[in-house]
Amino acid sequence: MVHLFLAACLAFAAPPTAAAPLAPAPAAGPLSVALVPAPGAPVRPRMGDRLSFHSVIRNGGEAPVEGLVAWVSLVRVDRGQEAPVDLEDWSAQKAVTLPSLGPGQSLEADWPMRLIQAGDYRVVVSAASRDGSALAASPLRPFTVARRPVVESRRVVPVALGLPGLLAASFLPWRRLRRRRP
Amino acid sequence: MTPAALVARIEARELLASPRGRLWLLLLSAALSAFALLLVSSTELGLLDRAQVLYAQLGLVTALGALLAVVQGADAVAGERERGSLLPLLVAPVSRGAILRGKLGGQAAAWGATALLALPYLWAGGASGAGLLRAGALLLLLGTPVVLTFGLLATGLGARLRTVRAALLAALVVLLLSASPLLLGPGLRQTAAGRAFDLVNPFSHALNGFDEVVVDSAPLAAQVVHLGVVVAWFALALRYALAGVRKVAR
Numbered sequence: 001m002v003h004l005f006l007a008a009c010l011a012f013a014a015p016p017t018a019a020a021p022l023a024p025a026p027a028a029g030p031l032s033v034a035l036v037p038a039p040g041a042p043v044r045p046r047m048g049d050r051l052s053f054h055s056v057i058r059n060g061g062e063a064p065v066e067g068l069v070a071w072v073s074l075v076r077v078d079r080g081q082e083a084p085v086d087l088e089d090w091s092a093q094k095a096v097t098l099p100s101l102g103p104g105q106s107l108e109a110d111w112p113m114r115l116i117q118a119g120d121y122r123v124v125v126s127a128a129s130r131d132g133s134a135l136a137a138s139p140l141r142p143f144t145v146a147r148r149p150v151v152e153s154r155r156v157v158p159v160a161l162g163l164p165g166l167l168a169a170s171f172l173p174w175r176r177l178r179r180r181r182p
Numbered sequence: 183m184t185p186a187a188l189v190a191r192i193e194a195r196e197l198l199a200s201p202r203g204r205l206w207l208l209l210l211s212a213a214l215s216a217f218a219l220l221l222v223s224s225t226e227l228g229l230l231d232r233a234q235v236l237y238a239q240l241g242l243v244t245a246l247g248a249l250l251a252v253v254q255g256a257d258a259v260a261g262e263r264e265r266g267s268l269l270p271l272l273v274a275p276v277s278r279g280a281i282l283r284g285k286l287g288g289q290a291a292a293w294g295a296t297a298l299l300a301l302p303y304l305w306a307g308g309a310s311g312a313g314l315l316r317a318g319a320l321l322l323l324l325g326t327p328v329v330l331t332f333g334l335l336a337t338g339l340g341a342r343l344r345t346v347r348a349a350l351l352a353a354l355v356v357l358l359l360s361a362s363p364l365l366l367g368p369g370l371r372q373t374a375a376g377r378a379f380d381l382v383n384p385f386s387h388a389l390n391g392f393d394e395v396v397v398d399s400a401p402l403a404a405q406v407v408h409l410g411v412v413v414a415w416f417a418l419a420l421r422y423a424l425a426g427v428r429k430v431a432r
Contacts, residue, residue: 047229048229048230048231114229116229148229148231149231149232149308150228150229150230150231150232150235150308151218151221151222151228151230151232151235151306151307151308152222152308153222155305155306155307155308156218156219156221156222156306156307157219157222158306159215159218159302159303159305159306160214160215160216160218160219160303160306161215163211163214163215163299163302163303164208164211164212164215167204167207167208167211168208170204171201171204171205171208
């Protein structure tokens with residue numbers, strides 16, 4: 001099962017390419033990770049919009065990095081609601097893996113996500129390798145998701161359950177009448 | 183009271199005051215409830231803009247109204263014949279046109295009840311104040327001719343095909359085809375065949391009118407073309423039904 005997941009992740013990852021001109025975070029070990037919003041991303045994203053980030057993981061060392069895995073994390077930073085976000089509904093692309101990343105090579109990946117809830121967020125892509133002892137992480141990228149007027153369950157549920165109930169209750173007088181008839 | 187009004191009153195009472203008619207309303211309400219609950223239980227659908235939800239609801243209400251009108255229309259002549267009540271109706275001192283107007287009045291009453299039933303759902307979907315009024319006006323202006331067109335088509339088919347089953351089947355096939363834009367994505371409707379179909383299909387004109395007013399915020403007054411097409415179809419269906427009812431032999 002895990003192998004299937006990793007294989008799917010590999011399918012989404014772009015092949016290793018030459019280093020892209022992105023500003024990476026200070027390197028921890030041979031890996032460095034740069035993260036920017038993908039081209040075409042909405043300037044003021046709203047709930048329901050799709051937003052994508054683009055990362056470049058570069059091996060700046062002189063030896064290949066084996067068993068590379070990179071993953072995306074999202075935290076909400078609204079005052080009083082600071083919490084990591086469960087990406088289950090937000091993104092189907094949560095990690096990429098690569099068996100080996102040669103010296104000077106980089107791995108590019110896109111991280112598309114559907115914006116589920118309004119709020120202030122920070123996104124980060126982290127990378128680790130099989131033998132590495134330190135975590136490489138991109139700079140935190142902030143973004144804000146604006147509220148959108150969507151369907152509210154507190155309006156829908158009473159109507160959706162109440163109206164059929166009322167109509168069903170209107171059958172009761174007939175049933176009583178029918179019972180009273182000889 | 184005119185004979186047509188009398189027939190319409192009997193037909194309307196059949197729907198609103200009988201257990202069978204109320205069962206219909208209960209089923210319509212259950213369908214609208216299921217759609218509304220689907221919207222709030224699905225993360226994907228729950229993120230739809232209110233305008234898109236309202237547009238989808240208006241399409242669904244029109245389709246349900248047309249379905250009810252088709253059932254009533256198929257029953258209007260063919261059903262009377264199968265129950266043996268057509269002959270007393272035909273020998274009564276009432277013109278065929280008045281009978282048809284009465285049956286049409288019954289279908290209009292059923293559509294009115296459906297539209298009224300839908301209003302709380304439209305409110306629950308996010309329409310309120312002016313938005314709710316606009317949605318009601320759209321149902322009245324574009325929904326009514328479409329719904330009654332299908333009712334009249336089924337009435338005409340019932341007069342010609344003689345059995346409720348045959349008329350219902352034929353009218354339902356036409357309704358399904360006509361309401362297919364509800365299911366087809368906009369991409370499929372952009373092909374040459376799709377555009378040609380949209381051009382002549384009254385259901386497509388109603389849906390496009392809903393889309394322009396609700397989603398694109400176009401004024402109601404700008405829907406003249408859509409209104410013209412659906413009214414033209416209503417007039418054609420009226421002629422078809424009237425010719426069918428006039429041909430009915432005693």
